[in-house]
Amino acid sequence: MILKLKRTPGIYLVGFMACGKTTIGRMLAETLGWSFVDIDDDIEARAKTTISDIFDAVGEEEFRRLETGALTERVRMIERGDPMVIALGGGAFARSENYELISTNGVSIWLKCPLSMLQQRVASATHRPLARDPARFAELYRARLPLYGRADFHVEIRSDDPKPALTDILKLPIF
Numbered sequence: 116m117i118l119k120l121k122r123t124p125g126i127y128l129v130g131f132m133a134c135g136k137t138t139i140g141r142m143l144a145e146t147l148g149w150s151f152v153d154i155d156d157d158i159e160a161r162a163k164t165t166i167s168d169i170f171d172a173v174g175e176e177e178f179r180r181l182e183t184g185a186l187t188e189r190v191r192m193i194e195r196g197d198p199m200v201i202a203l204g205g206g207a208f209a210r211s212e213n214y215e216l217i218s219t220n221g222v223s224i225w226l227k228c229p230l231s232m233l234q235q236r237v238a239s240a241t242h243r244p245l246a247r248d249p250a251r252f253a254e255l256y257r258a259r260l261p262l263y264g265r266a267d268f269h270v271e272i273r274s275d276d277p278k279p280a281l282t283d284i285l286k287l288p289i290f
Contacts, residue, residue: 124149124198125190125221126289129208129266131256133236134228136202139277143284144200153202157185166204175206182207190220209262218265222289225266226280230256232272 126143128136137153144151155166158181162169169178182204193199207213208223217223230253237252270283 123190123193123220124196125193125217126200127208127217127221127223128200128202128226129217129223129263130205130226130228130272131233131259131263132205133233134205134226135272135277135280136226139226139280139284140200140202142277142281146281146285147198147200149198149200151200151202152189154182154185154189154207155202155204157189158182158204161185179206179210183210183213186213186216190216193220205259208266209259214262214265218267222268223266224268224270224284224287225263226272227263227269228272232275236275 126149128140128143130136140153141151143149158169158178159165162181164172166178169181186201186203186207189199189201203213203217208217233256234249234252268284268287268289270280270287272280
């Protein structure tokens with residue numbers, strides 16, 4: 116295990132919505148014997164409402180503020196020695212303050228999923244506010260690619276089966 120991960124045992128899964136961060140994150144955490152956290156779940160628990168309702172009521176900027184707060188709390192837990200796999204929201208890694216926090220407190224892994232696969236996965240989703248407009252969805256995807264590219268490691272998502280991605284993650288030189 117690399118020194119950075121020993122010092123702050125956090126693995127952050129980044130990538131666009133519906134790329135598999137939660138599913139793969141749970142599997143990875145179970146394999147490692149670590150805790151798993153989905154930042155969106157933290158936000159919903161704290162706000163006592165859904166992500167969609169937060170977006171509708173107060174907008175994306177307020178949601179992003181809540182997201183940074185939830186991430187900061189989890190990073191503090193990791194700094195105290197609680198090893199954790201964290202699934203970030205699709206836009207979390209795009210914010211500079213979140214990127215700085217993550218890059219100095221663990222290892223980030225981009226789950227790199229093709230747009231066509233993501234579009235199929237969200238086609239009938241009503242709980243994803245940023246997926247409501249297909250053209251905006253594709254535009255946002257393209258805009259975030261270079262930001263996700265800053266992750267420490269990149270893992271290709273090739274199918275809807277999460278096992279190959281988990282295998283690829285476990286082959287990374289961080290373990």
